[in-house]
Amino acid sequence: MKLLRFGPEGQEKPGILDGDGNVRDLSGKVADFAGAAVSLEALDTIRALDVASLPLVENPGRIGCPLAWVPNFFCIGLNYALHAKESNMPEPPEPIIFSKASSALSGPFDPVVIPRNSVKGDWEVELGVVIGKPTLYVSEDDALDHVAAYCTINDVSEREFQIERQGQWIKGKSAPTFGPVGPYLVSADEVADPQTLRVSLDLNGDTVQDSNTSDMIFSVRQIISHMSQFMQLMPGDIIATGTPSGVGMGMKPQRFLKPGDVMEIEVEGLGRQRQEAVAAE
Incomplete structure (x- = not known):
């Protein structure tokens, strides 16, 4: 999986690349990427999703840092x-x-x-x-x-x-x-x-x-x-x-x-x- 965050600084949404390299919106499934939301367990939950059914982001615009924050x-x-x-x-x-x-x-x-x-x-x-x-x-x-x-x-x-x-x-x-x-x-x-x-x-x-x-x-x-x-x-x-x-x-x-x-x-x-x-x- 390739996970990313897209949107203006401070307003980023979580996303995932589909098999064709298009950005799909994960914000209906994941609040953001940071801490426990990028744990192995959390990634397994994302991996089980039907990515092709997620909303297609035709123009993601700015690609932000893929982590909203880090503990360390x-x-x-x-x-x-x-x-x-x-x-x-x-x-x-x-x-x-x-x-x-x-x-x-x-x-x-x-x-x-x-x-x-x-x-x-x-x-x-x-x-x-x-x-x-x-x-x-x-x-x-x-x-x-x-x-x-x-x-x-x-x-x-x-x-x-x-x-x-x-x-x-x-x-x-x-x-x-x-x-x-x-x-x-x-x-x-x-x-x-x-x-x-x-x-x-x-x-x-x-x-x-x-x-x-x-x-x-x-x-x-x-x-x-x-x-x-x-x-x-x-x-x-x-x-x-x-x-x-x-x-x-x-x-x-x-x-x-x-x-x-x-x-x-x-x-x-x-x-x-x-x-x-x-x-x-």
Whole structure:
């Protein structure tokens, strides 16, 4: 299943793609997508519907973030071998976990707003994982059974805020619009192996990131199992699993976002995003 939300910002409705790629309105069946509404049980209920009988949305207009809100927006740092190398940092011995503010959530085609005082805005294509049931002390063997869906994420970052200012990375990760997600939530049963997906990002038409999730230092299984040793993951939690090489910070000379830059982001099978960078008012 490919689930999405469509409509003006703040007025989105839940929808689903039918077999022909058309949007069908789920608002008569589902209030919205978030928390328990994207649990494995909730997705099974949607899966049992006759999608062809749902109202056809001929002009869905804006495609919003496929999640109305998230309990937690987790991220994994330095999780691709070549990215760690370009960052001049050793491969971590265990997953580096940090968070983005949930207010960073944004639609896949909405502008990315470069915040005030920003000088080092950057891009990061990532495979996103949505948790489908309470997850605590899960084994690696069972970890993927706790995934509801996968998605494309752009983990937009401000490197000066992240690295050169005091405190944790969350400061450089959490500005409004710094978390474009979507366009879809693709149910886990449609992703045979999350470790074989191409991940890519084009900047102004030039490919700057082009890798595969096989380059991950820690697999999705390992990430979920590891995190569950320290916290209980909940339905609707989202995890951005790390970015490959090709970020602006790693370029020589370094390159950072400026107003008018266009990012196009894709994870194989999970949909393509497009954002234009704009200056904060």
